[in-house]
Amino acid sequence: MNDLIAYQQEAASVWEELNSNDMPLITVGNATCGRSAGSIDVVEAIQAETAEIGIDCNVIEVGCIGLCYLEPIVSIQKQGQPMVVFGNVTLKQVKKLVADYLVNDQIPPKLVIGTIGEEKIGDVPKLFELPVLKPQVRRALKRCGFIDPTSLEHYLANSGYSGLTRAFDVGPERIVEEVKLAGLRGRGGAGFPAWRKWTFCREAESDQKYLICNADEGDPGAFMNRSLIEGDPHALIEGMIITGYALGASVGYIYCRAEYPLALERLRLAIQQAEENGLLGVNILGSSFDFKIKIKEGAGAFVCGEETALIQSIEGERGMPTPRPPFPAVSGLWGKPTIINNVESLACVGLIMQNGAEWFAEYGTEKSKGTKTIALVGKVVNSGLVEVPMGISLRELIFDIGGGVPDGKKFKAVQTGGPSGGCVPEELLDIPVDYDSLNEVGTIMGSGGVVVMDESTCMVDFARYFLDFAEKESCGKCVPCRLGTKQMLTILEDIVEGRGKPEDIDLLEELGEAVMAGSLCGLGQTAPNPVLTTLRYFRDEYEAHIYEGKCPAKQCKEFITYHILDSCIGCGLCLRNCSSNAIIGEPKKLHWIEQELCHKCGVCYEVCPPKFFSVEIRTGELKEEPA
Amino acid sequence: MDKSLQVILQTFEGKKEEIIPILQNVQDAYSYIPERSMTDIALFTGVPESQVYGVATFYAQFRFTPRGKKHCMVCRGTACHVNGAPRILEEMEEALGIKQGETSEDLEYSLETVACIGACSLAPAIMVNDTVEAKLDPKKVRKLFGRVVANE
Numbered sequence A: 001m002n003d004l005i006a007y008q009q010e011a012a013s014v015w016e017e018l019n020s021n022d023m024p025l026i027t028v029g030n031a032t033c034g035r036s037a038g039s040i041d042v043v044e045a046i047q048a049e050t051a052e053i054g055i056d057c058n059v060i061e062v063g064c065i066g067l068c069y070l071e072p073i074v075s076i077q078k079q080g081q082p083m084v085v086f087g088n089v090t091l092k093q094v095k096k097l098v099a100d101y102l103v104n105d106q107i108p109p110k111l112v113i114g115t116i117g118e119e120k121i122g123d124v125p126k127l128f129e130l131p132v133l134k135p136q137v138r139r140a141l142k143r144c145g146f147i148d149p150t151s152l153e154h155y156l157a158n159s160g161y162s163g164l165t166r167a168f169d170v171g172p173e174r175i176v177e178e179v180k181l182a183g184l185r186g187r188g189g190a191g192f193p194a195w196r197k198w199t200f201c202r203e204a205e206s207d208q209k210y211l212i213c214n215a216d217e218g219d220p221g222a223f224m225n226r227s228l229i230e231g232d233p234h235a236l237i238e239g240m241i242i243t244g245y246a247l248g249a250s251v252g253y254i255y256c257r258a259e260y261p262l263a264l265e266r267l268r269l270a271i272q273q274a275e276e277n278g279l280l281g282v283n284i285l286g287s288s289f290d291f292k293i294k295i296k297e298g299a300g301a302f303v304c305g306e307e308t309a310l311i312q313s314i315e316g317e318r319g320m321p322t323p324r325p326p327f328p329a330v331s332g333l334w335g336k337p338t339i340i341n342n343v344e345s346l347a348c349v350g351l352i353m354q355n356g357a358e359w360f361a362e363y364g365t366e367k368s369k370g371t372k373t374i375a376l377v378g379k380v381v382n383s384g385l386v387e388v389p390m391g392i393s394l395r396e397l398i399f400d401i402g403g404g405v406p407d408g409k410k411f412k413a414v415q416t417g418g419p420s421g422g423c424v425p426e427e428l429l430d431i432p433v434d435y436d437s438l439n440e441v442g443t444i445m446g447s448g449g450v451v452v453m454d455e456s457t458c459m460v461d462f463a464r465y466f467l468d469f470a471e472k473e474s475c476g477k478c479v480p481c482r483l484g485t486k487q488m489l490t491i492l493e494d495i496v497e498g499r500g501k502p503e504d505i506d507l508l509e510e511l512g513e514a515v516m517a518g519s520l521c522g523l524g525q526t527a528p529n530p531v532l533t534t535l536r537y538f539r540d541e542y543e544a545h546i547y548e549g550k551c552p553a554k555q556c557k558e559f560i561t562y563h564i565l566d567s568c569i570g571c572g573l574c575l576r577n578c579s580s581n582a583i584i585g586e587p588k589k590l591h592w593i594e595q596e597l598c599h600k601c602g603v604c605y606e607v608c609p610p611k612f613f614s615v616e617i618r619t620g621e622l623k624e625e626p627a
Numbered sequence B: 001m002d003k004s005l006q007v008i009l010q011t012f013e014g015k016k017e018e019i020i021p022i023l024q025n026v027q028d029a030y031s032y033i034p035e036r037s038m039t040d041i042a043l044f045t046g047v048p049e050s051q052v053y054g055v056a057t058f059y060a061q062f063r064f065t066p067r068g069k070k071h072c073m074v075c076r077g078t079a080c081h082v083n084g085a086p087r088i089l090e091e092m093e094e095a096l097g098i099k100q101g102e103t104s105e106d107l108e109y110s111l112e113t114v115a116c117i118g119a120c121s122l123a124p125a126i127m128v129n130d131t132v133e134a135k136l137d138p139k140k141v142r143k144l145f146g147r148v149v150a151n152e
């Protein structure tokens, strides 16, 4: 224990030195989102550029601060100045940024986003005062984007592992008590109180118990867990050691999807660092507690996020769920008591032990305490990772933080909880984001994926999309899920492809209820949600497809036709790009579309220059005869 | 037994729980799971061959045909779907002249869809080998792959 305290002090002075010495500190967001926007090249370019000019600086790679839509993000802190954060710093901008700000102290107005620190610079806004960040409360993500995730020292210098030392001081009972007081509910989907699950496991007699961290993050379109691991991997490791200690488990597994290579790399390094420093292994920090962590890579099966299927997968089987009871807390991995918690739940355990239960419960609603990380994506201006107090309204989340819908389009619906969740219409946007309120309107919190849709999204097609996912991912073990999702998908395909029948709507509802009631695991029990909620709130769209031969969003190919308007000047762009040779016309003369040949790929609509705006999509029209 | 398979198996103990990690290593080495390797994995772990086959075919990650030099994965996650992934896939199929799940005859390209590559806030996105191409539109796709068709 003394070694750790000495190391924490040493780390604190290294951190202090990094932030206060006369060399500028430059941080580059280098998580998966940053990398997709080209941050690796940006880091190299900054190093090369500063070396060439002869400026000594510390360049460190950090995780994601959540403003993914502004990647690549570069922050620069000069001695005695607040940190200035710049966005959209592509390779081309590096030279300018270095010359303008590092050399000449001029802040390029096009790139700057805000400053971090007490002082202000000119009229540059403070980062955390920006509308996208102001309503946020960053706790689980506090270190993400500010520390080097490959440095144990950075973690230690920012209260890292202080939760673990306190956990050892107070002992297992008190840890469970604090987690109960904090009101921590599972962040992975169902929102089950963590302490209660743990108690089943603690009470079970066994020579061996296991803790599994669920980092499978199967909801397509969600990336909260990935960002947390990529930006602050030790936060998960610390939470796991504390939880393992509270449970009396000596082995922990992290089940992480293989599609997250960077997260896996960060975890491997963090585990190695923890082992080298006596934080993992035997007699951790001089106590009698032994704990090791192993990584299992998932292999691309959504159902493996379900607890019993996940256990099967670790054991080397096909990931098929098993009936419960017995619950994993009593009989799980290799028949031993096993607790499965989500990445964010475990990181919250670390936070609770670092700061206390009261601090944790400061935010949130009566039954949903604390904050929640959310991946805000889809048709929303500020798309990225956010952390908000539970109880914030969906409207604030989408319009204040998210900045609303882009391109002047109209908001239509928001989907929460991924394939297991439902769609919420505009009228219900004032409901609070917490477990129980979302359940009441037919959706779920899930793991925190929030997808925004605008008027151009067809809700029937969206429901079909999720059913297609559920049908493909159904493991096939139980009949209601395997055949029920298949039948529902067929009906939805019929509707979007123009074969819908009046009785389909009732049939969908009936099937949905049956699949929910009869399925073995959570996959089938929730799979109809996207269909049932769209039927509840957007029934008119189903009816338009079936009765009127229209797709109100103008998305479903069977119901739309493309038309060239009189404003066409005959530039020929559409004609040259049309791969089905359906466009006819002479240069500088009005073109038209041969409807029989048109495959409705939409390329004409995409390439027609906005100033002419001559291609129109219509729905429910008879095919146009060429003039 | 194939030399490189032997090398892979040497790093394992032969326990049943190792089947998935072994398959992952085999796929890393060969770019797919050769049928013959499943027999060897079965012998090595003492698990019936049918069961090894069962595991390998259950998980979406495993592939049974070689992949192309440029392996293209189109994200079909929710964020990408809402932002136009179906159109991106269409454009990719057209540009590469292969359908999803196929490899071009010259083994240059293979095309697959995946559940989500984690670049959701920069949707729609695809991954070509290990590089993510984000914020795509059909035009950008044509630019990225357009030349391919023209040259062939």
Ligand SMILES: Cc1cc2nc3c(=O)[nH]c(=O)nc-3n(C[C@H](O)[C@H](O)[C@H](O)COP(=O)(O)O)c2cc1C
Binding pocket: A185, A186, A187, A188, A189, A190, A191, A192, A194, A214, A215, A216, A217, A218, A219, A302, A303, A304, A305, A306, A307, A340, A341, A342, A343, A345, A346, A447, A521, A522, A523
């Ligand atoms: C089909 C299905 C997929 C799931 N996927 C995930 C997942 O990717 N990540 C996760 O943490 N929980 C997932 N869950 C929920 C887990 O089964 C489990 O409830 C959770 O990991 C428990 O952790 P928590 O109590 O900390 O939330 C999934 C559940 C089902 C039914």
Ligand code: FES
Binding pocket: A220, A221, A222, B075, B076, B077, B078, B079, B080, B081, B115, B116, B117, B118, B119, B120, B121, B123, B124, B125
């Ligand atoms: S949905 Fe496409 S990257 Fe996540």
